Amino acid sequence: MAHAAQIKIPATYMRGGTSKGVFFSLKDLPAAAQVPGAARDALLLRVIGSPDPYDKQIDGMGGATSSTSKTVILAKSTRADHDVDYLFGQVSIDKPFVDWSGNCGNLSAAVGSFAISAGLVDPARVPRNGVAVVRVWQANIGKTIIAHVPITDGTVQETGDFELDGVTFPAAEVQLEFMDPAAEEEGGGGSMFPTGNLIDNLEVPGVGTFKATLINAGIPTIFINAEDLGYTGTELQGAINSDPKALAMFETIRAYGALRMGLIKHLDEAAQRQHTPKVAFVAKPLDYVASSGKAIKAGDVDLLVRALSMGKLHHAMMGTAAVAIGTAAAISGTLVNLAAGGVERNAVRFGHPSGTLRVGAEATQVNGEWGVKKAIMSRSARVLMEGFVRVPGDAF
Template sequence: MAHKPQIKIPATYMRGGTSKGVFFRLQDLPEAAQQPGAARDALLLRVIGSPDPYGKQIDGMGGATSSTSKSVILSKSSKPDHDVDYLFGQVSIDKAFVDWSGNCGNLSAAVGAFAISGGLVDPARIPQDGVAVVRVWQANIGKTIIAHVPMTNGEVQETGDFELDGVTFPAAEVQLEFMDPAAEEEGAGGSMFPTGQLVDDLEVPGVGTMKATMINAGIPTIFVNAEDIGYLGTELQDAINSDPKALARFELIRAHGALRMGLIKHIDDAATRQHTPKVAFVAKPAPYVSSSGKQVAATDVDLLVRAMSMGKLHHAMMGTAAVAIGTAAAIPGTLVNLAAGGGARDAVRFGHPSGTLRVGAEATQQNGEWSVTKAVMSRSARVLMEGWVRVPGDTF
């Protein structure tokens, strides 16, 4: 029996923030995969190495975690006053499923650099030295991200001394501005707080009723108090990820929160929407030792946050969830704001399993409705490898 040979597709493997992913220019994809649909999904699944019942993604570019099972497609922007359109696909590890329902805030840090190097940004907008301002249209959620990319001698400056907890080596700082980050999710009426409340009583059968702040900002996120679900907020990955009962409880919370937020119509629909919403638990500052062995003092942070991603506790913090944290922290009365001490604030530094992260947000209230003009944080990014990825010719 004859088998089709492999085909090769231009691609770049990049780290952005605390995530890694395979980046493509839309024009470089096979014609069948240049449009959304089954062919595109099948291609990305094969590139990343999913579905893998072993959970290792050995036969692909994925790293067997939610942070490393990612794909990005970029093209010159079709939107006025934007440089590049950015589409993010979260690839399931053990299922034949690509989730297009949200953004990846960490990989957003790599989008500007890839767009410049890939010829997707007008050369007239790129300084020889200094900072290139790349206007990104985030196509998954219909939002603008402004990336400030350092340039040296006409090339993207990737090396530097900016340190990011959760990333081993320093690199050049990339500042990101998430403009008007309140997500306009279907069913949520475009509201930052889809239930109309800063804090709700969320009833989860089999778990109980708990206070929850459910917010659409950066990515739909359900915040609960750590103590209400039996945690301290200082937990590292293994404390949660090695406990199947805990993971099942978090999935129940996520599913019922999604239903309450109007993101799904039936509780069973949560299984086909793995990337969103996120679930995070918050606590007041307390000392702990990070996953790298670094001591984090209570005085180093304003609050503690742990977040779930694709069914597991994240090793650091998703960039989009950091936007949600910064936004919620800026609004007095949310669980995030209360954990940080309450009151008005325009930035917080929170503790996560790998260390700390600072995020700022500008929130205003008009006619009883809260809005956020932008959230700001710094990440870093660099190219790890570039060339071609190969997949069997009968993949799609």
């Protein structure tokens, strides 16, 4: 019996922030996958190695975690005042679907670098030496990201001494500006706080009722006090991810939170929307030891945050969730702001399982509606491998 031969597709494997994924230029994809739909999803699933009942993604490029089961498609922008259109696909590890409902803030750090190297940015906008300002249209959520990419001798500078907790080696710093990150176009009626409240009582049948801040900024996020869940906020991955009951609890909270935020209409829709919303728990500063062995002192941070992604506690912090943290911290009365001392601020440093991260955001209230002009953070990015990915020709 004859079997379809493998085909090869130009691709680049990149780290961006504390994530990594497979990057494609839209024009390099097979024709059937150049448009949204079943063929594109099937191709990306096969590239990453999903669905995998063994949860290992051995037969693909994925790394069997939410941070490493990611894909990116880029093209020259069709929008005025933008250089590149950026589409992010979060690939499920054990189920046959790709979640297109949100952005990846970490991989956003690699978009500008890839776009320049792939010729998607007008060469006239790239200095011989200095910083290239790449204007990115984030197509999943309809938002603008400005990436400041260092350039040396006309090419992207990837090496450097910028250290990012959650990433083993230093690299060049890439500053990101998430413009008008609140109130994504989908869900929540266009409001930063879809319920209209800074704090809600979130009723979760079979689990309990919790104080919660439900916010649409960077990515839809549900914030809950750690102590209300029986945690301290100093937990590392093993404490949560080795506890099936805890994971089931968080998924139930996430589903009811999604319903309350208007992101889904029926509870069972949450299973097909794993990427959003995120669930995070916050606490006031405490001493703890990060997963790297680094000692984090209470005085080093303004608050502690632990967040779950794709059903597991994240090893560091999702970039988009960091935007939500920075935005919520800037608004007096949210659970995040209260955990950070309840004072007005335009930047916050929080502790996560791998260390600390600083994010800046300035929030304003106009006619009773909260907004934020931009959130700023620094990440780094690096090409890990480039060439071709191969998949069976009948895989999509």
